[in-house]
Amino acid sequence: AQKITQTQPGMFVQEKEAVTLDCTYDTSDQSYGLFWYKQPSSGEMIFLIYQGSYDEQNATEGRYSLNFQKARKSANLVISASQLGDSAMYFCAMSPALNAGGTSYGKLTFGQGTILTVHP
Amino acid sequence: GAGVSQTPSNKVTEKGKYVELRCDPISGHTALYWYRQSLGQGPEFLIYFQGTGAADDSGLPNDRFFAVRPEGSVSTLKIQRTERGDSAVYLCASRKGDRRGGYTFGSGTRLTVV
Numbered sequence: 001a002q003k004i005t006q007t008q009p010g011m012f013v014q015e016k017e018a019v020t021l022d023c024t025y026d027t028s029d030q031s032y033g034l035f036w037y038k039q040p041s042s043g044e045m046i047f048l049i050y051q052g053s054y055d056e057q058n059a060t061e062g063r064y065s066l067n068f069q070k071a072r073k074s075a076n077l078v079i080s081a082s083q084l085g086d087s088a089m090y091f092c093a094m095s096p097a098l099n100a101g102g103t104s105y106g107k108l109t110f111g112q113g114t115i116l117t118v119h120p
Numbered sequence: 121g122a123g124v125s126q127t128p129s130n131k132v133t134e135k136g137k138y139v140e141l142r143c144d145p146i147s148g149h150t151a152l153y154w155y156r157q158s159l160g161q162g163p164e165f166l167i168y169f170q171g172t173g174a175a176d177d178s179g180l181p182n183d184r185f186f187a188v189r190p191e192g193s194v195s196t197l198k199i200q201r202t203e204r205g206d207s208a209v210y211l212c213a214s215r216k217g218d219r220r221g222g223y224t225f226g227s228g229t230r231l232t233v234v
Contacts, residue, residue, distance in 0.1 A: 043227065091163075104217060106175070113160075
């Protein structure tokens, strides 16, 4: 079984500052993927960033980066230069890889989410 | 289509009625997933399909819930004898075999059982 823990129910950040959203996970799978999603008040789930468990480098996508510490089983999301439009719920999720190549994944398991509020 | 389409966007039904929720995935995405999200919570897994077959249905809460994907594209989630506790947003996602790709979610169906 897989478990995702997000310990920050809410976070506040000043516009243009960086913020880190915490995520720890637990799994017995050797190969897995870690994902972050943004869910604005409109309800859509927006994919932000992905990290494979065997990736040696931390993933980056524009202003988003994933601080992956495998030994600690943590996958924190770092948002640089926060914008007002970043205010939303953020979910960390993971999925077991179903093949050695990491091209097939099973179900996503989500954390409880962190509400981020960006202040002007 | 360009994205994952879910219909209807909203559904209000009376307790005890039968409902069907539809998901039209991105063309070419072989994997399709159903989730249920209650207010303020993370999405909970229900079932996922690889092609036409259910690869994992371990998240279906009871036998009132059933899902099909007969031709490997459109999927329907069926709920019999609805209960007020079934009220939630039902999300559908699809994924292709791209190692670095995320799961693409639809906008969801908000189900309200009164």
